[in-house]
Amino acid sequence: MLELYGCSAVSATRRDSLLQSIQQRCPRVVSVDAVFVHLIDSPDDSLLGSATKEKQILDRLLQYGDDITLPGTVDALRGGRNVVYVLPRPGSVSPWSSKATDIAHICGLKSFIRRIERGVVFVLQVAGSSITAEDVASFAELLHDRMTQVIQLVRPDPEALFSRNSAAALVTIDLLAGHTDGQTAREKLVAANKTLGLALSTDEIDYLVDAFVSGTSPINRNPTDAELFMFAQVNSEHCRHKIFNASWTIDGQQQETSLFQMIRNTEKLCGKGTISAYSDNAAVFEGPTAPRFGISRGEQNQPLYTSHVEDMPILAKVETHNHPTAVSPYPGAATGSGGEIRDEGAVGRGSKPKAGLAGFTVSNLLIPGHEQPWESDFGRPAHIASALDIMTEGPLGASAFNNEFGRPALAGYFRTFAERVPACAEGQTEVRGYHKPIMLAGGLGNVRPAFACKSRISPGAKIIVLGGPGLLIGLGGGAASSQVSGAGSAELDFASVQRENAEMQRRCQQVIDACVNLGEGSPIQSIHDVGAGGLSNALPELVHDSDLGAVFEIRDVLVADSSMSPMEIWCNESQERYVLAISPEKETEFSALAVRERCPFSIVGVATAEEELIVTDRLFKTDVIHLKMSTLFGKPPRMQRTDATRKVLYRPFDTSLTQYIPSATTVSARLYAAAERVLRLPSVASKSFLITIGDRTITGLVARDQMVGPWQVPVADVAVTQSSFGFDVSCGEAMAVGERTPVALLDPAASARVAVAESLMNLVAANFGALDRVKLSANWMCAASKAGEGAALYAAVKAVGMELCPALGVGIPVGKDSMSMSMKWREGDDQREVSSPLSLIVTAFAAVDNIGATWTPQLRTGVGEPTVLVFFDLAGGKQRLGGSALTQVFKEIGSEAPDVDDPSKLKAFLVGCQQVRELEPGLVLAYHDRSDGGLFTTIAEMAFAGRVGVEITLDSMKSVDDPIAALFNEELGAIVQIRHSHLARLISVFESAGFSSTDMHCVGKVYDNATDQPFTITHKSSVLFASTRAHLQQAWAETSFHMQSLRDNPICAQEEFALIGDHGHGGLSYDLSFTYQPSVGVSVRPKVAILREQGVNGQIEMAWAFTAAGFDAIDVHMSDILNGSTSLPGGITGIQTPDGRVLALMPHPERVTRLESNSWYPPEFEDVWKGTGPWFRLFQNARRWCGN
Structure with a gap:
């Protein structure tokens, strides 16, 4: 075995953070560094000499990343003192190893290298004697993943690392011995x-x-x-x-309908446009008609990128991955996003993910040194991650998977809540919060019309597992996530968490795309993703859907750990896998597609007409499974649920705030204090630290991301994508999230109604046209075993499924439930429990008519005349504060819940927003809905996005006797900015839609030229509040700043934070040295190879940019070059310029060739550039160069 040290394995920021964490457990550690070590399994000693060509190739391959910077690290490695090795589990093959070994073999080292593995060597400096095993044990969990790695103080043993361990045996549970009566x-x-x-x-x-x-x-x-x-x-x-699906008895009354029946009721009454609901991995509904850009066979059978017009059905899915994220945040959130992406790719006979979202709800953050006055520490089980750890690592995991797979994450939410509240019994209290977090992963995509539904599998069909190998991870995830967390074994909790490999999933998606590109010639009859339960769920489900059975051979399943037992192979939840059924005659064709993408696959069985599930094992010469499908999918007795409505007396919130902050003696002082606290609450505060870690331009089809305006402030209400490529393509898709979970403690039905309404109030910023085109995903979570929570769930589902959605004309074709949102543990002699409120997260999806007509919260200046802020009050003047940010920051919950009192008023507002675009395009300058933090936060965020000062006047609103309640209630509402002269026209449109002008109020104005950007509030001719945009925005950004400082480079975080206070900072700007020129029609289209490697992304938008500029773009995989099926004249370096330079297409101009794909551009560009972005000039210049 050859042992080669590589680059640093940690950044300087990560190194400092790691040292602090280690020192909390082992104070005598004074320094830590980490270096990658590469372990090469070679058949002989030919790589030992540094002068050989093969060794030089290997050295170059292993030169990546940052150099080692700490002095003494290299010497310590050579001495071997105070070093800790973290290595893959003996007998297993890590995902990194499989990729690195592939690369080495492709580069000509197949005869010299059997396998490359990678470990990490931690170099520690300690005070006193050498580091001991006991020292390392105290902080080992900080250094390694105990499910996939081992930690040791001795050098790697090649026999242990590269040997194949013997397979563990099948186990039978002896039920027959001693059996008499069962x-x-x-x-x-x-x-x-x-x-x-x-x-x-x-x-x-x-x-x-x-x-x-x-x-x-x-x-x-x-x-x-x-x-x-x-x-x-x-x-x-x-x-x-x-x-x-259970039968319910609530308050002694047998209920007529199940929860699922009530959800289905929405589609029964409002199913217009739905293609597939409740029957596949995602919902499918009608989308626009647009030119689909993909690969077809051109001249000489070359894979040519072309467009042809067809319908573009939209698919929608939102999942949760709560239990794994609680146990291990980074892989839990990463595999949550990865699993949802697979759901989007496994619709019908193959589909395509497009854009994602991620959301998190956790208990109090308790940022060290920055704990907030409303935060209490209620403890937690030792093996469960803290809220701070979840929000440090979880978003990184979700973003990393989306980034590497090649999907932009464009929407989401973040809430913290943990509070002691009144319980049922008088005088008693309980803790409600999110020790078991919500990790939401969702998104939208597209599917070709002919592929939207699965075909019936034919007997004799080959059953394939496509994707990575099985590993000893993710065992029992489905069952574990169904239990109250902390109730079982910590070991079982860790065993149930999967690990991620996004590059492998991208390879799988490329195979699916290649099959779909064949049209009706696709070999795929049906496809499922591998999720909960692993192959043990996916393979039986695949054939059961067609009323078939199957015979499988367990040893045909690819595994990366030779020690796994048949049960572990069958049931592990290793990610990045799909199961497919293909026609036997298509086997060769499918194999060629997968080999081209270098995507692993195995034919593991065959579908049978006999409805039996047989899994054989040729190694142990036995049947692992032999069951009738009716036994596996049989119907145990239907669950019966009985519950009673909780009756809890909550005390009213003191809106004067005098009992909470007695030192503030005036209304103004209390208003200042309230504003400072509310703006720092995570559900209100800036989400920048969650957004900047993700790529928001990949695919080249993003039309609206989270960042708004030239200062890129994260306040967008809605995410919007373009249907397909084309400068004249204006149609697309939109999605938006709504939730208000603390309200459920007061009124579960109201909380659910407000969640639905908020998703629609966010979605309406996009131009979706008719309301019946909107589809909702409903993700329900509660601690179902807790008294009263079942009744709360039933009331909430009924409110949405039987009442509100039918009244609005909106269906719910997709959703998910998680019924074990509770954490129990012992702390000393005390039994602890933290249960979440009933939680409904609603995501609204819709087709969009005009992506350019999306409204943003950015307040506008320089529009030729004064503007006015118009408040749409959908609550009719009610100012209920229950469950609001204001009550939370004073450790209260309130007693009155906001609600959707009049669905017809909500519907009229939504219809009016669409009509104003149609009848008065350009009338609305800015839009933002009232939500967390109330009207104060709504207008403040609009001011942040526009970097302007505003004056809020409360006198025009109904019944404003209590300014604090008026400013901070979270009833339904919205703010719209228009020119003052357009007010009558705005009122006219909304009145024609049925929205009364008595609920429209002019509440403010924008200071056009105030350099200090004042933020003032007046009431009854008195100034109640006077601050500045900069001061408030820094308070709003402070929580994100602290999180960034902990997780990322603190110097960069500080620089970004300081810019908020710079009134003169101009934000993004365009300084072009050229003017717009349309593409000139060409009769000759030079061929350009869109060259790609395994698992890469971004080739589609690159191909379109070249195609639009006048090239014929040909799809070329490196496999094609290596096997000789494609050649490049002159080789890869065949194109040369006189000065030897080439154009480096970084950082990814192909993603922003369209005007709308730029997060912000000067408004005057819209008419001049005609949908084309400035970066497109690079591709035009390339075509002109070829012409010369």
Whole structure:
């Protein structure tokens, strides 16, 4: 084995943070550094000499990343003292290894290298004696992932690292021994249920005992651990949604409909445009018609990028990954995003993800040194991540996966909540919060019309697993996420968390895309993603959907850990895998597509007409599974749920604030204090630290991201994408999130209604036309086993499914539920519990008519005349503060919940917003809905985006006797900026839509030329509040700044924060040395190779940019070059210029060739550039150069 040290494994910022964390556990560590070590398994010693060509190639391949900077690190490595090795588990192959080994083989080293692995060597400086194993044990979890890595103080052992361990055996659970009446078998199964963490219910245990040993027609044999594990995953709450399909008795009254029936009611009444609902991995609904840009076979059978017009159905999906993110935030959130992306790619017979979203709800952050007055520390289980850890690592995981896969993350939300509140019994309290967090992952995509629905699989079809190998990770995720967290074993919790490999998933998506590009010649009959339960859920489900069975061979499944047992191979939840059924005659064609993309796949079985599931094992010469499909997918007794409505007396909130801040003796002083606190609350504050870590331009089809205006302030209400490429393509898709979970403690139904309304109030910033084109995803979460929470859930679902959505004409074709939102643990002799409020997260999706007509919150100046801020009050003057940011920052909850009192008023407002675009285009200059933080925050965020001063006047509003309640209530509402002369026209349009002018109020104006950008509030001719835009925005940005400082480079964070206070900072600017020139039609189109490697992304937008500029873009994979099927005249370096220079297309101008794909551009560009972005000139110049 050859051992080669590489670059630094940590940045300077990460190194400092790691040292601080280590010192909290082992104070005598005074310094830490980390270096990658590369371990090469070679068949001989030919690489030992540095002069050989092969060794030089290897050295160049391993030169990447940043140099080692700490003095003494290299010497310490040579001495081997105080070093800690973190290595892959013996017998396993890491994802990095598989990629690196592939690259080395491609570069001509196949005969010299069997495998390359990578570890990390931590170099520690300690006070006193050498580091001990006990020292390392105290901080080991900071250095390694215990599910996939080992940690040791000795040098790597090549025998242990590169050897293949013997496979573990299949296990049977002996139910038959001593069996007489079924009771003994039942007791054994109860014990296995606990040991294996199966989370089987009493009814399911009885069902299995009957099926195997004591029923009317028992199988009469002992079950295998694989069979039990599979049954537990397939029938878990996570997969089967038993609570949503249960029969309910509430307050002694038997309910007529299940929760799922009430959700389905929305599509029954409002299903216009829905193509697929509740039957696939995502919902599908009608989209615009646009030129689809993809690959077809051109002359000489070359894969040519071309466009042809077709319908573009939209798919929508939103998932949660709460339990894994609580246990291990980075991989939990990464695989949450990855799993949702696979859902979007596995619709029908193959589909394509397009844009994503991510959301987080956690308990109090408690940032060290910056704890807030409303934050309390309620403790947590030792093996569960803190809210701060989740929000430090989780967003990085979600963003990293989206980035590497090549999907922009364009929307989301972030909320913190943990508070002691009144309980049912008088005088008693309980803690409600998000120790079990919400990690939301969602997005939208497209599917070709002919591929929107799955075909029935034919008997004899080959069943394929496409993607990465199985690993000993993610065991029991479906069952684990269905339990109250902390109730089971910490080891089982860690075992249930998957690990991510986005590059592998991109390879899989390329294979799916290649099949779809074949049109009706696609080999795919049906496709499913591999998620909860692993292959044990995906493979049976694939064939069961077509009323078939299947025979599988367990040893045909690719694995990267030779020690895995049959159960572990069958049930692990290793990510980045899909299961497909293909026609037998298409096997060769499919194989060629996968080999070209270098995407692993294996044919693991065949579909059978007999509805039996058989899994054989040629190694151990036995059947791992042999069950009738009816046993696996049978129907244990329907769940019966009984609950009663909780009656809790909440005390009213003191809107004078005198009891909370007695030192503030005037209304103005209390208003200042309230504003400072509210702006720092994470649900209100800047989300910049969650956004800047993600790429918001990839795909080249982004039309509206989170950042608004020349100062790139993260306040956009809606995310918008373009349907397809084209400077004249104006149609697209939009999505927006709504949630108001603390309100559910006061009124669950109101919380659900407000969540729906908020998603629509955000979505309306996009030009979606008719309301019946809107589709919602509803993600329901609660602690269903807690008294009163089932009744709360039923009331909320009924309010949305049976009342509000039908009244609005909006359907819910997709959603998800997580029914175990509680954390229990022991702390000393005390039993602790933190349960979340009932939580509904709603995501609204719609097709968009004109992506250029999207409204943003940026207040405008220089529009030729004074402007006015118009407040649309959808609450009719009500100012209920329950569950608001204001109550939270004073450690209260309030007593009156905001609500949607009049759905017709909401509908009239939404219709009016669309009509004003149609009848009065350009009338609205800025738009922002009232939400967290109330009217004060709405207008403040608009001022931040426009870098302007504003004056708010409360006198025109209804019943403003209480300025604090008026400014901070979170009832439904919106602010619109218009020219003063256009006020009558605005009122006329909305009145014609049914929205009364009595609910429209002029509440403010914008200071056009005030250099200090004042922010003032007046009431009854008195100034209540006087501050500046800069001061308020820095308060609003402070939480994000502290998070960035902890996680990223603190110097950069400080520089960014300081710019907020610079009134003279001009933001983004365009200084062009050329004018717009349209592309000239060309009769000759030079061929350009869009050259790509395995797992890369971005080639589609690159191909379109060249195509639009006058080239024929040809798809060329490096596999084509290496196997000789494609040649490049002159080789890869064949194009030369007189001075030897080439154009480096960085940083990705192909993503912003359209005007709307730039997050901000000067308004005057719109008419001059005619949809073309300035960066397109690079591609035009390339075409002109070829012409010369």
